[in-house]
Amino acid sequence: MAEQEKAEVLLKVKEKYEPPKEIVERAWIKDYESLYQESVKDREGFWAKVAEELHWFKKWDKVLEWNYPYAKWFVGGKTNITYNCLDVHVQNGKRNKVAYIYLDEDNNEKKITYGELLELVNRIANGLKSLGVQKGDRVSIYMPNTIEAVAVMLACARIGAIHSVVFAGFSEGALRTRIEDAKAKVVFTASYTKRRGKRIDLLPTVEKAIDGLDFVEKVVVWDRGGDVLSEEKGELFVNFDELIKNSSPDCEPEVMDAEDPLFILYTSGTTGKPKGVLHTTGGYMVQTYYTSKTVFDLHEDDIFWCTADIGWITGHSYIVYGILANGVTSLIVEGAPDYPNPGRWWSYVEKYRVNVFYTAPTAIRMFMRYGEEWPAKYDMSSLRILGSVGEPINPEAWHWYYENIGKGKCVIVDTWWQTETGAHMITTVPSYPAKPGKAGKPFFTLEVDIVDKDGKRLPPDTVGFLVIKTPWPSMLRTCWGEPERYEKYWNTIPGVYFAGDLASYDEEGYIMILGRADDVINVAGHRIGTMEVESALVDHPAVAEAAVIGKPHEVKGESIKAFVILKKGIEPSDKLVEELKLHVRNELGAIAVPDEIEFVEKLPKTRSGKIMRRVLKAQELGLDVGDVSTLED
Numbered sequence: 185m186a187e188q189e190k191a192e193v194l195l196k197v198k199e200k201y202e203p204p205k206e207i208v209e210r211a212w213i214k215d216y217e218s219l220y221q222e223s224v225k226d227r228e229g230f231w232a233k234v235a236e237e238l239h240w241f242k243k244w245d246k247v248l249e250w251n252y253p254y255a256k257w258f259v260g261g262k263t264n265i266t267y268n269c270l271d272v273h274v275q276n277g278k279r280n281k282v283a284y285i286y287l288d289e290d291n292n293e294k295k296i297t298y299g300e301l302l303e304l305v306n307r308i309a310n311g312l313k314s315l316g317v318q319k320g321d322r323v324s325i326y327m328p329n330t331i332e333a334v335a336v337m338l339a340c341a342r343i344g345a346i347h348s349v350v351f352a353g354f355s356e357g358a359l360r361t362r363i364e365d366a367k368a369k370v371v372f373t374a375s376y377t378k379r380r381g382k383r384i385d386l387l388p389t390v391e392k393a394i395d396g397l398d399f400v401e402k403v404v405v406w407d408r409g410g411d412v413l414s415e416e417k418g419e420l421f422v423n424f425d426e427l428i429k430n431s432s433p434d435c436e437p438e439v440m441d442a443e444d445p446l447f448i449l450y451t452s453g454t455t456g457k458p459k460g461v462l463h464t465t466g467g468y469m470v471q472t473y474y475t476s477k478t479v480f481d482l483h484e485d486d487i488f489w490c491t492a493d494i495g496w497i498t499g500h501s502y503i504v505y506g507i508l509a510n511g512v513t514s515l516i517v518e519g520a521p522d523y524p525n526p527g528r529w530w531s532y533v534e535k536y537r538v539n540v541f542y543t544a545p546t547a548i549r550m551f552m553r554y555g556e557e558w559p560a561k562y563d564m565s566s567l568r569i570l571g572s573v574g575e576p577i578n579p580e581a582w583h584w585y586y587e588n589i590g591k592g593k594c595v596i597v598d599t600w601w602q603t604e605t606g607a608h609m610i611t612t613v614p615s616y617p618a619k620p621g622k623a624g625k626p627f628f629t630l631e632v633d634i635v636d637k638d639g640k641r642l643p644p645d646t647v648g649f650l651v652i653k654t655p656w657p658s659m660l661r662t663c664w665g666e667p668e669r670y671e672k673y674w675n676t677i678p679g680v681y682f683a684g685d686l687a688s689y690d691e692e693g694y695i696m697i698l699g700r701a702d703d704v705i706n707v708a709g710h711r712i713g714t715m716e717v718e719s720a721l722v723d724h725p726a727v728a729e730a731a732v733i734g735k736p737h738e739v740k741g742e743s744i745k746a747f748v749i750l751k752k753g754i755e756p757s758d759k760l761v762e763e764l765k766l767h768v769r770n771e772l773g774a775i776a777v778p779d780e781i782e783f784v785e786k787l788p789k790t791r792s793g794k795i796m797r798r799v800l801k802a803q804e805l806g807l808d809v810g811d812v813s814t815l816e817d
């Protein structure tokens with residue numbers, strides 16, 4: 185098994201990096217161990233104390249109602265997350281404090297203060313109301329990584345509408361599936377986004393995606409220039425600027441029950457259809473707020489930068505909700521990290537004196553390739569904390585990050601979590617030593633274990649399944665319209681949450697994540713289901729059958745390889761390979777396109793007809809194929 189080999193290499197990593205004294209001195213959490221011990225003794229008490237740092241219209245009656253596998257947190261509590269993200273700061277003298285600094289690829293900068301953001305959010309919220317959107321209605325957001333997109337998310341939360349952000353790099357097929365599943369009443373989009381200097385139109389994609397979907401009542405278009413809304417587009421389309429121009433900058437926040445839905449975010453699972461992970465208001469607010477505060481150790485004057493896109497959970501929790509709840513200034517950046525040159529990101533760190541920087545290993549590995557001369561050009565002495573997320577960080581990349589970005593003076597927090605968990609779950613906090621390649625220890629109150637398939641605890645330094653034994657505030661509450669898929673997380677190994685990852689722990693309790701244990705591929709930190717890609721391939725008229733695997737990739741972590749059986753009479757060709765790649769791109773988006781497509785006559789299957797991807801992968805990587813007793817022939 186490739187994971188097992190990887191594990192053997194990583195298990196040898198014994199180094200520990202002590203945090204600099206100045207960082208420990210200012211840290212919110214000084215003594216992780218004793219606080220952790222305290223937190224597991226009284227989970228509810230711990231989270232209640234955190235929740236008290238936030239504003240509630242009405243306090244909860246009960247912290248947790250655990251009706252396995254369904255949890256309710258802060259039962260009876262009433263709040264509005266936007267009130268904590270915006271109004272609280274405006275009332276506390278931070279009206280003129282910058283909330284976001286936005287930058288595009290041409291380094292055009294736009295700043296918005298907490299006061300201005302509140303007004304913008306309220307205008308959009310009133311605009312939504314004027315379109316007939318009410319509490320509980322779904323709104324899809326297909327917009328680039330911009331302040332406007334964040335404001336639309338917050339406007340939904342302001343009035344209790346459930347947002348469903350769809351990454352603007354997805355194509356029409358993926359967008360349609362998500363709009364359809366959520367039955368979105370309104371879709372927000374922009375005329376275009378820009379990447380590597382190229383304009384990528386978004387409106388035509390939306391038009392194709394909603395074709396024939398009668399439940400979509402309005403498409404609101406943020407026209408960033410280009411005059412995309414001509415007369416003949418008709419009444420379905422609304423101009424964003426027109427919508428908010430005359431609407432009031434005041435909008436009372438909807439009083440939300442702690443368990444009222446906040447958003448749906450689709451993510452890949454092991455079947456072809458993405459799952460709509462549902463997060464609710466109170467618990468998500470509390471845990472994203474508190475992990476932002478303690479893991480990133482945010483203080484009043486910090487400048488924070490999470491390089492993710494709002495289309496992913498990392499953007500939701502650590503560009504938007506958790507960060508705003510802490511009232512700091514953060515960067516939001518549109519476009520490619522290395523365009524117009526590989527110094528782009530580091531020039532922003534220098535210019536804005538960024539203190540806390542959060543990115544993915546795939547980006548670090550890309551910058552490693554460009555060479556250390558790029559970060560060396562800039563003064564990055566403002567940095568204090570460096571975060572990693574999305575995939576395992578290999579020790580080589582860890583060291584490069586530590587030396588070349590952190591100059592040996594920063595701490596690295598390697599945060600393990602998922603769309604489903606809503607917030608950080610396993611990570612070091614800045615005041616205790618990190619080990620390269622190991623995420624760290626469980627966050628407060630969480631009991632994490634590494635077990636075999638029967639749920640039996642494994643000894644240290646053994647690879648097994650990562651499970652979480654106790655509910656946490658920001659956990660997903662269900663999968664939209666598919667409770668059975670939600671229940672599967674908790675009954676794959678009865679009684680515990682099955683994360684789908686392989687991991688091991690060492691004698692000091694540091695957890696190392698090795699990658700997915702299921703048919704999910706992690707390409708550049710993005711989750712892609714093998715079945716999703718297979719379905720897209722099979723949808724092409726030339727394809728009879730397809731099987732997809734992930735292969736180790738130097739920069740992306742994993743890349744996609746597809747094995748394809750063609751229909752009778754169809755000849756393999758390079759042209760067909762390109763056609764199939766284009767087809768997947770149109771169906772799902774660029775991130776799901778296989779790097780390699782191999783035409784085969786047969787696929788290894790079980791006697792019941794299930795494709796054994798494990799066998800394909802072992803063959804591809806030249807590894808032992810393991811137990812093949814169920815193989816058909």
Ligand code: PRX
Nearest residue numbers: 573574575576598599600601602603697711
């Ligand atoms: O395999 C783990 C990997 O990303 C998966 C979750 O993907 P997603 O829901 O898209 O959320 C990504 C951002 C939170 C996990 O099951 N993963 C995430 N963070 C890490 C990680 N693997 C190793 N180390 C991490 N720090």
